[in-house]
Amino acid sequence: MTLVRSKIIGCGSYLPENILTNDDLAARMDTSDEWIQKRTGIRQRHIAADDEKTSDLAVNAARDALDHAGLEAGDIDLIVVATTTPDETFPATATTVQRKLDIGAGFAFDVQAVCAGFVYGLAVADSMLKTGHGKRALVIGAETFTRILDWEDRGTAVLFGDGAGAVILEAYDAEGAPEDRGVLSTHLHSDGTEHDILYVDGGPSGTGTVGHVRMAGKEVYKHAVTKLSAVVDEALAANDLSAADVDWLVPHQANRRIIDAMGDRLKLDPSKVVVTVDRHANTSAASIPLALCEAVRDGRIKQGDLVLMEGIGGGLAWGAALVRF
Ligand code: COA
DSSP: OOOEEEEEEEEEEEOOSEEEEHHHHHTTSSOOHHHHHHHHOOOEEEEOOTTOOHHHHHHHHHHHHHHHHTOOGGGOOEEEEEOSSOSSSSSOHHHHHHHHTTOOSSEEEEEOOGGGHHHHHHHHHHHHHHTTSOSEEEEEEEEEGGGGOOTTOHHHHTTBOEEEEEEEEEEEEOTTOSSOOEEEEEEEEEOGGGGGGEEESOOTTTTSSOOOEEEOHHHHHHHHHHHHHHHHHHHHHHTTOOGGGOSEEEEOOSOHHHHHHHHHHTTOOGGGBOOOHHHHOBOGGGHHHHHHHHHHHTTSSOTTOEEEEEEEETTTEEEEEEEEO
């Protein structure tokens, strides 16, 4: 019998050159480095240049992932881009990425699950590879999130940044394979009744404008810890694993306090939790692959390690993935 699994064979990242520090923000709005660091752990964020679109960030991360995996763009069958800040209303940013990588075959589409977007994209790509829709997938989380911020709203403007991260998934026959590598399981949830605590007040068929992020921060915080704890328990139980088996937690990077709360709940040594929120801020769908790639490329995450990813965002939409590297 064949047991098809998908494994991560490469990862890449891209952060725009321009950095905006908390002090830079304090010079243009009523905030302070102290407030931002104390409440969120954020010190700085990267901001895309005026001529950089989400697809440009995505393509740079994709090229880095292809190099890391030793592959050419033509080796990719499927491109999934998780983004909330597409270049255009249509076509999908994923097909723009395809064009910029000069890929004229296979298929590409976007996934919209805001800050849970990468986990959703990974789940969709993994399912498609398992069901024979191709051999290799590029899963990219890419955002120019700062373009949908209201710079007059200090409650949200200080929290987000731009960037892109990518992984390459490859299908293989895991039956009889020497080690049990790959995506072990993914777990997705959403609750549309909580729309009002985190959304953008615009859109093509709503206002006809792009809109800005609106958030009830305290409410989101409460949901984040309880819902992420539940989905992490669900992922571990589905694989007969416990928190003690987890080698690395790669959480969505929204807020240092949420990240620490998740690490504490799993009783993980803080050195086993990958943190980038201090330097990247919240890059929405890009935050997990950016953090993952940093830890893979600097040698922390090694082959055989069990990696737990989790994220939550507008929708509300949330999810978790367990991956054996
Ligand atoms: N700088 C300085 N003061 C600020 C500020 C800023 N950037 N933003 C808000 N404040 C002020 C508020 O106006 C309020 O002042 P007041 O007491 O005079 O009314 C005070 O700080 C407390 O605001 P509050 O919103 O209650 O703060 P908080 O402790 O809940 O922290 C968040 C705010 C956003 C950091 C926190 O709620 C949070 O992290 N929520 C989760 C958000 C998240 O992760 N979203 C993304 C999910 S993908």
